[in-house]
Amino acid sequence: MIYAECLEAELKELVARLSPDRLFVLCDENTVRCCWPLLASSFPALSPIVIPASDVAKNLTTLSGVWQALQQGGATRHSLLLNLGGGMVTDLGGFAAATFKRGIRFINVPTTLLSMVDAAVGGKTGVNFGGLKNEIGCFCDADEVAVSTTFLRTLDGKNLRSGFAEMLKHALLHGREMWAEHLRFNLAEPDLAALQQLVRQSIGVKQSIVAQDPHEKGIRKALNLGHTIGHALESHALHTKPILHGYAVAYGLIAELYMSVAEAGFPTDVLRQTAGFIRAYYGTPNIGCNDYDTLYAFMQHDKKNSGDHINFTLLSDIGQVQTDCRVSRSLVDEALDFLRDA
Numbered sequence: 455m456i457y458a459e460c461l462e463a464e465l466k467e468l469v470a471r472l473s474p475d476r477l478f479v480l481c482d483e484n485t486v487r488c489c490w491p492l493l494a495s496s497f498p499a500l501s502p503i504v505i506p507a508s509d510v511a512k513n514l515t516t517l518s519g520v521w522q523a524l525q526q527g528g529a530t531r532h533s534l535l536l537n538l539g540g541g542m543v544t545d546l547g548g549f550a551a552a553t554f555k556r557g558i559r560f561i562n563v564p565t566t567l568l569s570m571v572d573a574a575v576g577g578k579t580g581v582n583f584g585g586l587k588n589e590i591g592c593f594c595d596a597d598e599v600a601v602s603t604t605f606l607r608t609l610d611g612k613n614l615r616s617g618f619a620e621m622l623k624h625a626l627l628h629g630r631e632m633w634a635e636h637l638r639f640n641l642a643e644p645d646l647a648a649l650q651q652l653v654r655q656s657i658g659v660k661q662s663i664v665a666q667d668p669h670e671k672g673i674r675k676a677l678n679l680g681h682t683i684g685h686a687l688e689s690h691a692l693h694t695k696p697i698l699h700g701y702a703v704a705y706g707l708i709a710e711l712y713m714s715v716a717e718a719g720f721p722t723d724v725l726r727q728t729a730g731f732i733r734a735y736y737g738t739p740n741i742g743c744n745d746y747d748t749l750y751a752f753m754q755h756d757k758k759n760s761g762d763h764i765n766f767t768l769l770s771d772i773g774q775v776q777t778d779c780r781v782s783r784s785l786v787d788e789a790l791d792f793l794r795d796a
């Protein structure tokens with residue numbers, strides 16, 4: 455992990471050290487405009503492979519376009535792909551690199567808060583398939599992840615909140631002090647120096663969990679806190695008004711902490727304070743009780759399930775994780791009621 459003070463120079467040095475025979479850069483339509491110009495002068499004559507920016511394009515067609523660009527550009531097993539973008543670029547680019555000629559090296563340069571603290575770190579790569587998110591993919595670590603605070607300066611409020619939801623999740627998994635620090639953070643007027651410190655802590659929490667269980671056989675399932683209900687809300691919203699991933703995770707955290715109170719003895723005051731923070735900055739999801747069956751059906755498709763059971767990650771306290779928890783359908787409905795009223 456590199457925390458780059460001067461991204462352009464540090465990337466140039468990193469690429470020189472890895473010494474690829476050919477270098478490729480993957481951008482989306484936004485990062486090619488807003489981020490690539492910050493690096494382009496260090497890599498003259500390099501023309502980025504550009505993919506659409508939307509999650510809708512995180513599919514086999516786009517992936518095939520990247521494979522084609524690598525092939526036409528003469529990529530070999532000694533080539534290197536630099537993924538410059540948010541989670542869509544690092545997930546799809548990572549999968550393209552992991553599978554091209556059975557695997558070429560890649561570097562992730564995350565440009566959104568969400569990708570810095572989550573998607574770019576931990577080796578999950580993939581694309582959406584059959585209407586399900588990240589259905590096809592593999593675990594493959596980037597050769598390096600270069601996090602630059604430069605990109606934090608231009609973050610818009612919605613993307614800041616989206617990334618911060620994953621940070622709040624890491625804080626809940628880690629400990630009371632980190633959780634309290636996150637709840638004190640003013641998302642309406644963010645202090646960038648404080649945010650940088652929180653980002654480092656957050657990446658540290660994720661790295662230490664992933665190091666214990668890279669392939670999600672056990673403790674890495676902790677990182678799914680908020681995601682079973684979060685993914686269902688996100689998938690459901692695709693058919694009405696799409697929401698950013700982190701907003702769905704924030705709502706999922708409220709619902710799954712409610713379930714944690716009922717099933718695992720999680721403290722109610724922590725639920726109340728966390729729900730208050732999320733409500734203040736993220737509002738509430740646009741769902742009614744008529745949507746519960748559809749949401750439940752999405753939960754049944756979750757990758758973490760075994761057999762017909764939905765597996766939830768719950769907490770008995772801040773920092774005390776219980777994985778593979780099964781709960782009744784009526785508790786899920788109650789949690790969704792609480793989320794709507796929170």
Ligand code: GLY
Nearest residue numbers: 572576578674677
């Ligand atoms: N985003 C959860 C994980 O990387 O395991």
